Amino acid sequence: MDKFTMEEAKSHRVGPDFRIADVDPTSTPGFEWDKEAWEREFHEHDEELDELQEKLFANGRAEVPGTGGLLLILQGMDTSGKGGVVRHVFRAFDPQALKIATFGPPTAEERRHDFLWRVRPQEPAIGQIAIFDRSHYEDVLVQRVRKMAPAEEIERRYGRIVEYERELAERNIRIIKVMLHISEDFQKENLIERLEDPAKHWKYNPGDLDDRELWDEYMEAYEIALRRTSTDFAPWYCIPGDRKKYARMAVKYLVLDALRSMNLEWPAADFDVEAELERARKA
Amino acid sequence: MDKFTMEEAKSHRVGPDFRIADVDPTSTPGFEWDKEAWEREFHEHDEELDELQEKLFANGRAEVPGTGGLLLILQGMDTSGKGGVVRHVFRAFDPQALKIATFGPPTAEERRHDFLWRVRPQEPAIGQIAIFDRSHYEDVLVQRVRKMAPAEEIERRYGRIVEYERELAERNIRIIKVMLHISEDFQKENLIERLEDPAKHWKYNPGDLDDRELWDEYMEAYEIALRRTSTDFAPWYCIPGDRKKYARMAVKYLVLDALRSMNLEWPAADFDVEAELERARKA
Numbered sequence: 001m002d003k004f005t006m007e008e009a010k011s012h013r014v015g016p017d018f019r020i021a022d023v024d025p026t027s028t029p030g031f032e033w034d035k036e037a038w039e040r041e042f043h044e045h046d047e048e049l050d051e052l053q054e055k056l057f058a059n060g061r062a063e064v065p066g067t068g069g070l071l072l073i074l075q076g077m078d079t080s081g082k083g084g085v086v087r088h089v090f091r092a093f094d095p096q097a098l099k100i101a102t103f104g105p106p107t108a109e110e111r112r113h114d115f116l117w118r119v120r121p122q123e124p125a126i127g128q129i130a131i132f133d134r135s136h137y138e139d140v141l142v143q144r145v146r147k148m149a150p151a152e153e154i155e156r157r158y159g160r161i162v163e164y165e166r167e168l169a170e171r172n173i174r175i176i177k178v179m180l181h182i183s184e185d186f187q188k189e190n191l192i193e194r195l196e197d198p199a200k201h202w203k204y205n206p207g208d209l210d211d212r213e214l215w216d217e218y219m220e221a222y223e224i225a226l227r228r229t230s231t232d233f234a235p236w237y238c239i240p241g242d243r244k245k246y247a248r249m250a251v252k253y254l255v256l257d258a259l260r261s262m263n264l265e266w267p268a269a270d271f272d273v274e275a276e277l278e279r280a281r282k283a
Numbered sequence: 284m285d286k287f288t289m290e291e292a293k294s295h296r297v298g299p300d301f302r303i304a305d306v307d308p309t310s311t312p313g314f315e316w317d318k319e320a321w322e323r324e325f326h327e328h329d330e331e332l333d334e335l336q337e338k339l340f341a342n343g344r345a346e347v348p349g350t351g352g353l354l355l356i357l358q359g360m361d362t363s364g365k366g367g368v369v370r371h372v373f374r375a376f377d378p379q380a381l382k383i384a385t386f387g388p389p390t391a392e393e394r395r396h397d398f399l400w401r402v403r404p405q406e407p408a409i410g411q412i413a414i415f416d417r418s419h420y421e422d423v424l425v426q427r428v429r430k431m432a433p434a435e436e437i438e439r440r441y442g443r444i445v446e447y448e449r450e451l452a453e454r455n456i457r458i459i460k461v462m463l464h465i466s467e468d469f470q471k472e473n474l475i476e477r478l479e480d481p482a483k484h485w486k487y488n489p490g491d492l493d494d495r496e497l498w499d500e501y502m503e504a505y506e507i508a509l510r511r512t513s514t515d516f517a518p519w520y521c522i523p524g525d526r527k528k529y530a531r532m533a534v535k536y537l538v539l540d541a542l543r544s545m546n547l548e549w550p551a552a553d554f555d556v557e558a559e560l561e562r563a564r565k566a
Contacts, residue, residue, distance in 0.1 A: 058485040087377045094370045095381050096416070102379070133379070188566060195560045201552040202341040206559060209566050269484040276489060277478045283471060283492050 002037035004030055009253035014236035020223040023238050025183040028246040042249050045256050046092050052256070053129065055264035057097040060127010062267035068172025069124030070258055072251070073132045075141070076180035077218060078208040079190035081244045082133050085180070089252045090131065099124060103134040115139040115157060116164055124173060129255075136161060137177075140225045145217045158228045169233035174258040177234060178251055179222060180241035184215055285320035287313055292536035297519035303506040306521050308466040311529040325532050328539050329375050335539070336412065338547035340380040343410010345550035351455025352407030353541055355534070356415045358424070359463035360501060361491040362473035364527045365416050368463070372535045373414065382407060386417040398422040398440060399447055407456060412538075419444060420460075423508045428500045441511045452516035457541040460517060461534055462505060463524035467498055 008030025012023075031038075059067040074082040090098055101122035110118045116136055124130035140157050143149045149157075165175055182190075191208060194200040211218065230236040237254060241247045291313025295306075314321075342350040357365040373381055384405035393401045399419055407413035423440050426432045432440075448458055465473075474491060477483040494501065513519040520537060524530045 062485045083379065086379050090378050091374060093378070095373050095376070095378050096366065096369050096383050096385070098378050100379050188563065191563045191566075192560065195556060195563055198552075199549045201556065202345045202550045204552070204554070204559070206554050206562075209559070209562050212566050266482045267485045269481075269487070271487070271489050273478060273484065276487070276492070277475065279489075279492050280471065280474045280478055283474075283495050 002032050002034050002041070004041040004249055004253065006253055006257055009250045009257065010237075012237040012239045012250060014226045014230040014238055016227065016230075018223065018227050018230070018236075018238070020181070020219050020226075020238065023181050023240060025181050025186065025240045026242045027240045028243050029240070031246060031249070033243070033246075038245055038249065042245070042252065043092075045252075049092055049252075049256055049259065050094075052259040052262075052264060053093050053097055055266060056129070056259065056262065057094065057127045059264060059267050060125065062270070063126070064267045066172060067126040068174065068262070069126055070129045070255070071124050071132070071168065071173055071175045072129070072255065073135045073137065073175070073177040074180065075134060075137050075178070075222075076241060077182060077187060077215075078205075078211060079187050079194070080180035080182045080241050081247055082180060084244055085178075085248055085251050086131055086133060088248050089255065090129075093129065097127065097129055099128050099130045101130065101132050103132065103136075103138060116160065119164075123168065136164070137225055137229075141218065141221045142211075144221045144224075145214050158225070161229050162231060162234075165229070165231065165234035172262075174261065175234035176251075176254050176258055177230070177236045178254070179226060179236060179238045180247050181238050182241040184212070186242040187212065285315050285317050285324070287324040287532055287536065289536055289540055292533045292540065293520075295520040295522045295533060297509045297513040297521055299510065299513075301506065301510050301513070301519075301521070303464070303502050303509075303521065306464050306523060308464050308469065308523045309525045310523045311526050312523070314529060314532070316526070316529075321528055321532065325528070325535065326375075328535075332375055332535075332539055332542065333377075335542040335545075335547060336376050336380055338549060339412070339542065339545065340377065340410045342547060342550050343408065345553070346409070347550045349455060350409040351457065351545070352409055353412045353538070354407050354415070354451065354456055354458045355412070355538065356418045356420065356458070356460040357463065358417060358420050358461070358505075359524060360465060360470060360498075361488075361494060362470050362477070363463035363465045363524050364530055365463060367527055368461075368531055368534050369414055369416060371531050372538065373412075376412065380410065380412055382411050382413045384413065384415050386415065386419075386421060399443065402447075406451065419447070420508055420512075424501065424504045425494075427504045427507075428497050441508070444512050445514060445517075448512070448514065448517035455545075457544065458517035459534075459537050459541055460513070460519045461537070462509060462519060462521045463530050464521050465524040467495070469525040470495065 011029060074085060076082055086100060106118065119136045122130060140154055144154050168175060194204045226236045226238060239247050239250045294312060357368060359365055369383060389401065402419045405413060423437055427437050451458060477487045509519045509521060522530045522533045
């Protein structure tokens with residue numbers, strides 16, 4: 001019996017000595033591949049997740065003091081499976097409690113503001129689960145690799161990101177940051193698959209191949225960014241991505257862990273329950 | 284074999300002679316109650332729905348000219364099951380393509396603006412499916428019943444709503460408006476259930492019982508609103524709501540019908556597929 005544990009999900013946490021070369025994108029640590037076991041493990045905690053998420057939502061609605069939210073940041077090279085994580089992990093959730101933000105290349109107006117300007121409006125409200133498909137990390141990844149901002153500005157951003165995330169954490173927002181780490185070979189397969197299937201052409205962008213030529217530079221930018229911004233309050237996880245289902249499972253367990261850590265209870269009634277019951281029975 | 288058809292879903296459409304008293308909230312027209320048949324019929328078109336929704340999303344992403352969106356407006360008395368529709372019907376959808384807006388009592392700032400001011404930012408973008416849990420109809424329902432706006436202003440709003448929805452339709456936004464019509468008895472059961480279960484106290488509001496005392500006035504306001512704003516481009520459906528699963532099924536079929544009517548295709552590539560394939564194979 002193949003069992004995936006929380007410890008294994010957490011083992012992908014990025015520490016100060018993190019080296020991206022140490023992570024094998026094809027590996028599935030803590031899980032021997034078995035389709036049936038995967039189905040079971042992936043869905044094992046669905047009921048608990050459902051209740052935790054509803055409790056979080058309820059606390060937000062009731063504006064219970066101290067209620068926070070959850071922020072999941074997804075990063076990864078093209079075709080690394082960010083969209084698949086959103087689709088498959090969060091289908092189990094009530095769509096009302098979710099807020100999904102996708103960050104593309106900044107618009108002309110966004111470029112005239114600080115890099116965090118477009119991010120703040122997408123923060124989770126209390127009781128909400130926000131998912132960033134790409135994020136403010138693009139501003140130290142693609143912008144570093146393609147020299148879209150001066151070196152001093154990139155340097156400044158690492159510090160601002162840490163401070164920004166600290167501020168979110170102070171407001172009880174749990175932050176999970178995931179890099180879906182795929183291999184160059186796997187990306188090539190994926191790109192060819194997209195090109196061979198007319199139903200996937202819309203996902204393809206000729207620029208993807210240009211980025212691919214800068215693979216090593218991207219990996220270096222990821223390594224630096226993850227190392228410098230993985231904190232206790234907003235840890236990074238570098239999750240092997242070539243087995244998409246493995247990555248989805250790991251993310252699901254991290255989300256479960258974060259929700260559990262909130263120690264959520266149903267909000268107490270702010271009215272006299274017995275008196276209302278009496279009224280309702282007569283109404 | 285009990286089969287639910289599109290015609291039956293559409294039979295709930297509100298026409299010019301609509302009388303709310305003609306709709307029996309406990310009925311399940313077109314479907315003899317059978318749990319297994321329900322499960323089958325409810326999920327029968329899941330794959331098609333998934334593909335249609337992804338096509339809509341893809342057309343939005345590719346900014347294909349003429350692409351619209353979908354807007355589902357849900358109205359109903361407290362406990363009529365609006366949240367359940369969102370949860371159960373839209374769980375089958377990619378959360379990335381959904382946008383859910385809940386309209387509570389207007390804030391101080393919202394009250395200083397036209398009633399549609401807070402609605403416009405929540406419109407579906409192209410490729411999006413937006414769901415309004417309550418909507419601008421509150422401004423001719425609760426506001427009429429509780430005399431929160433002068434009669435002339437309420438009168439003006441019916442016309443503005445029709446024009447606003449016409450504008451959305453001109454931009455190829457399909458609009459489905461659903462009243463989940465429950466009986467007073469069913470609401471009473473639901474309210475008592477909420478009060479008896481501490482996990483549901485957060486959903487209860489003592490004001491719900493005050494509204495209940497105005498049931499007839501609400502039904503009158505609904506009848507007038509539905510009759511005056513049910514148009515070809517934005518029809519109302521008054522769906523019996525006491526059997527929650529029946530209502531969810533009917534809504535799901537209406538959504539399916541709207542998506543089908545868009546005649547969606549996968550967006551064509553805006554690049555040379557063969558040339559890119561060659562590049563990708565070498566990359």
